[in-house]
Amino acid sequence: MRxxxxxxxxxxxxxxxxxxxxxxxxGRMVTVLFPVTGEFRQYAIADAPLARYQLLVDEQGQHGDGWHFRVNQVDxxxxxxxxxxxxxxSDESVTVPEAQLAAQVATNHPLTRILAGKVDRLDMYQLRLQAHHHLSAWQTSPAAGLIGxxxxxxxxxxxxxATVADRHHPRVLLADEVGLGKTIEAGLIMQRRLLTGRSERVLIVVPDSLAHQWLVELLRRFNLRFSLFDTERCEQAALDGGAVFASEQLVVIPQSLLSHPMWSAELLEVDWDLxxxxxxxxIAPQDQRFALVQQLCEQISSVLLLTATPEQAGLxxxxxxxxLLDPDRFDSFEKFKSDQANYKALAPQAEALASSGDNSTLDELLDSYGTGRVMFRNSxxxxxxxxxxxxxMTALEAGDALTRRFAWLVNLLKENKQNKFVLICRSAEMVLALHEMLRIQHGIHAAVFHEGLSLIxxxxxxxxxxxxxxxxxLLLCSEIGSEGRNFQFAQHLILxxxxxxxxxLEQRIGRLDRIGQQDEITIHVPVVEGTPxxxxxxxxxxxNAFTQTNGIxxxxxxxxxxxxxxxxxxxxxxxxxxDQLEDLVEDTQEASQVLRAEVDAGRDRLQELNAFRPHQIAQLLETITEIEQASELESFMVSFWARFGIEFDRxxxxxxxxxxSEQMRVPMEGLPDEGITVTFSREYALTHEDVAYLSWDHPxxxxxxxxxxxxxxGSTAVGLMQNxxxxxxxxxxxxxxxxxxMAPKQLVMSEFYxxxxxxxxxDSNGRDLTDKVAAGVLDKQLQFIDKKQARQLxxxxxxxxxxxxxxxxxxxxLGQQQQLEQARHHVKEAMSSQQQRLINLRERNPLVRDSEIEAVALRQQGLLEALEQPVLQLDSVRVIVNMSA
Incomplete structure (x- = not known):
């Protein structure tokens, strides 16, 4: 070296x-200054670990002052x-002595690594290529965010x-009946929006009693780490200065915080997007908290409201x-009532179309249905x-009601020692009284669940x-036990x-009667004569409120x-x-028959058909099945762990x-020092809640x-072959x-490009053999080479x-231009189709907002603009040398 x-x-x-x-x-030594660090290094000239850096014609260089130039000639x-x-x-002609080049070079660039003799193992190079393939497939999959x-x-x-998550700014009411999984639906919507970039800052408002459960469920089910902001956390955040909620992207707050004069106002200081x-x-309209919710809904672009009983407080x-979701469209209560009544006439026609399998006509009819676009209610x-x-029902003689019911309860528990019972009553005071009476008088230990307990x-x-x-x-619950908690592993409910x-009552029963319940549910009701x-x-x-779901x-x-x-x-x-009670019973039976007939014939059937259109989800289900049946994920992750010093024992x-292990290359967030048990099987994860479920969505x-x-x-590698x-x-x-x-996250460019x-x-003569030698063909011929030999080559x-x-x-x-042209065509075709569908839909259903249609046009414009300025960079290089046999 000279x-x-x-x-x-x-x-x-x-x-x-x-x-x-x-x-x-x-003498025999050379001194090199490294301006980036200001350090000098001395090397023996004969074996200095240095690589000459020189630019070729047409390559880009950077001057020490920061500007870039394209090389036309080298002297x-x-x-x-x-x-x-x-x-x-500026297109100005420049002359740059190499001493004036910028000292900062892209040390992670494959060319720089090749010049410096930096190489990885062949299997790391192959793993990198697999990662690119898997990432591209995941980014374009309609299942991204929905499989984890x-x-x-x-x-x-x-x-x-799937219907809600991809809307520009979804504003919907999720109102499935108790036990059908509204929380899962909301979590899936949120996860897809977060993973695809549609949403970044999320605020979740929950009943105080469910705040900790939401945190646990979000982490356990969706691997989403939310922060709980209660009064204590808000006070601490205020001491740190700045907006109270600005320090976290994903926040859960209890409903009670909406009533706090200071912290409720702070909620409006942050740009939430969901x-x-x-x-x-x-949160009833007459509640003072409702006004704040109204302000939040006006300020936040995407809103999901969850309730299993949308009409509990009346129409x-x-x-x-x-x-709250669309004040422009829902501007007249009288018109709303009239419209809802008119939709009943559509139910027989919709039912006939559903039975005949005429899905396109059914979709057109359902798209015309009033609240169908903003409300989803499955039954x-x-x-x-x-x-x-x-x-x-057990009839008990008149007398002290607590004494009578308590004696009945003890007898029931003793006769059914092998069963688990959930008991729900009105107040925490009753829960505590029963707990003490059972423990002291009969030595029966019960778990208690009431609003006086902390979340933990x-x-x-x-x-x-x-x-x-x-x-x-036995689990003793106050009324809060009837909302949000799931006990489908038990089959006996005591009211x-x-x-x-x-x-x-329906919410109480719904704690056991929900998806996942495998056995018949028995509802035990002690009725003391002369009591309410x-x-x-x-x-x-x-x-029939005990034996049927009670939508009326x-x-x-x-x-x-x-x-x-x-x-x-x-x-x-x-x-x-x-006699008056018998009259009430008779009148109620008659009224319920009429109401159930009306429900069956009218609006609720339309809601059911609209909330679940099986033909529209068939392709997604097939895609998810293919993803979960494939072994690619497990194979890829096992290889990754082996190369990155993470031990995996079956x-x-x-x-x-x-x-x-001690050889782990980089820290992995979510992998504790003591390790975790993992599975790639959804079925196994569902029956082993302490096991982490790994999918393409998992962190x-x-x-x-x-x-x-x-x-x-894996960006540079050298392989030997004997051919x-x-x-x-x-x-x-x-x-x-x-x-x-490069485009704003909200455009979700990855779906198209x-x-x-x-x-x-x-080859060594510069001939392009790409089309003649397929990818992977050479892999089987290659042999391992140690880093020292690779550096010499x-x-x-x-x-x-x-x-x-x-x-x-x-x-x-050239390859990039071909892909860009395909992407442009895909964008124009998909966005135009989506925009035209919304325009046609708006003619039949006024609940399609103008902003939705405008958002599609703006997204198309933004995508096309971004496609005009793509980034092309060298990602990896593999040099293959043929050796004699």
Whole structure:
């Protein structure tokens, strides 16, 4: 090597030092200054680990002042280079001595690594190519974000998630009946929007009693780490200065925070792009919190409201919630009532189309249906697959009600020691009283669940009850136990008292009667003569509220609540008339028959058909099935773990133990030091909640894809082959170029133009063999080569490789242009079709917002503009040398 002061060299062992400059020669030693770090290094001239850095014609260089130029000519004088070219920002002709080059070079660039002799193993190179393939497939898949939930992916849930998630700014009411999975639907929508970039900052408002459960479920089911902002957290955040909620992207708050004079105002200081409100019916229009919710809905572009009982507080309250979603369209309550009544006439026609299989005509009809675009409500009858309900009423003699019911409870527990019972009553005081009476008088231990407990204490109580080994036979819940918690592993529900509203009764029963329940449910009701339960049981039984889902409960409550309350009051005054109770029962039976007939014939059937259109989800279901049946993910991740120093020991056919080793290359978020158990099987994950379920959506998998596609791992490699048909010393260079278009995340460019990879294969004479030698063909012929030998080979081929890389840009650019043209066509076709559909739909359904149509046009414009400025970069290089046999 000939060193001259002023020359630029790369350190083969310290690439992070940047570009060095020869500053002094003294005897057999050379001194190099590295301006990036300001450090000097001395090397023995004979074996200095340095690589000469020089630009070729048509390559891009960077001046020390930061501007870039394109090289047109290279002159050499006394061993020092001078570059002549054109400055890229002004087209000005420039002359740049190599000493004036910028010291910062792209040390992660494959060319720089080749020049410095940096190589990875062949299997790391191949793993990098696999990662590019898998990432591109995931980015363009309609299943991205919908496959990673630890949940049985049910068609009706996937339909709603897929329909809502991809809207520009979804504003919908998820109102499936109790037990059909509204939380899963909301989670799927949110996960797809977060993973595809449609949403970034999410606010979830939940009942106080469910706040911790939401945090746990979001992490356990969707691997989403939300932060809970209660009063204490807000106070701490305020001490740190700035907007209270600005420190986190994903936030859960309890409903009570909406009433706080200071923290509620802070919610409006952050640019949330997705708002989710669980149990939205709990925030009534007359509630002071409703005004804040209205402000949030006006400010936040995407809104999901969740409630299983949208009309619990009456049709007017339901209308007020629809106004939160679209105040322009829902501007007249009288018109809303009239429209809803008119839709009943469409039900027979829709039913006939559904039965005949005329899906296109059915879709057109359903698209015309009023609230169908903003409200999704599936019913159990429509979805099917639920167990039978059975009610066991025990009549108890008049007397002290607590004493009578308690004696009955103890006897029930003793006669059914093998069963688990969930008991729900009205108040926390009753829960505590029963707990003490059972423990002290009979030595029976029960878990308790009420609003006086902290969130962690409630979770512990639920876990104690659920444990098959150490659990207790009875869980005592106050009314909050009837909302949000799922106990489908139990089959016995005790209604120690009865609520005054049918929807509350349905919510209580829904804690057991929900998706996942495999067995018949028995509802135990002790009725003491002369107590409110005598009236309430007879009334609920008359409307079949115990044995059927009760979608008409709110209407019946509106008709008969006053009559029911009068009868209950008369029990206290001694004026109770049994004949009046029989009249109430008879009237309720007649009214419920009429209402159920109306529901069956009218609006609810339209909602069911609209909330789940099986023919529209068939292709997605097929795609997900193919993804889950393939073994590609497991094969890829096992290879990744092996190369990155993460130990994986199989525990059985479906799971393994994953833990970091001392040789782990990079820290992996979500992988604790003690390790975790993982599975690639959804079925196994559903029955083993302590096992992490890995899918293409999982953070550990996404980290692996990101590392291998964005970092330098596997970007350069050298392989040896022995092919007698080729002369010894013949060599090839295989290059992969990466192409992507930069656009705002909300445009989701990857759906039309994911990160593309273009392969170019050249031989030592510069001939393009890409089309003649398919990718992967050479892999089977290649042999391992150690890094020292690989570095020696690269030293001999540096200049030739640099010229070959320069040659390869043209075919890569051609491949990019072909893909860009296809992407432009796809964008225009898809966006135009989507826009025209919305325009046609708006003619039939005024709930299609103008902003939705404008958003499609703006997205098309933004995508096309981004496609005009793609980024093409060299991603990986493999040099293959043929050796004699």
């Amino acid at each position: 060193f001259i002061p002023g020359q630029r060299w790369l350190s083969e062992t310290e690439m992070e030092q940047g570009l060095g400059i020869v500053s002094q020669l003294q 050499e004088h006394n061993g020092v280079l001078t570059y002549h070219g054109v400055r890229e920002d 939930a630890r949940a049985e992916l049910l068609p009706h849930q996937l339909y709603i998630a 708002l989710i409100i669980d149990e939205a019916h709990q 007017e309250a339901h209308f007020a919630r629809l106004q 159990r009858a429509h979805i099917g697959g639920f167990p039978e309900r059975r009610v066991q 204490e409630r979770d512990r109580a639920a876990a104690f009850f659920a444990s098959p080994e150490d659990g207790c036979p 120690f008292d009865l609520p005054r509203h049918p929807d509350l 339960e005598q009236v309430l049981f007879a009334w609920y039984n008359a409307m 409960g709110a209407n019946l409550h509106q008709q008969f609540a006053e009559q029911v309350n009068v009868l209950i009051d008369e029990l206290d005054t001694g004026d109770f008339d049994l 525990l059985n056919e479906d799971s393994g133990w994953l833990r970091p 550990l998998v996404q980290q692996a894809l990101e590392l291998l596609t964005n970092d330098t791992y 007698r048909a080729l002369p010894a010393g013949a060599w090839f260079i295989e290059l992969h170029f990466s192409s992507f278009a 994911p990160r593309h990879s273009f392969r170019v294969l050249l 690269l030293k001999q081929l540096r200049s030739a490789c640099q010229k070959a890389i320069q040659t390869a840009w043209k075919p890569a650019e």
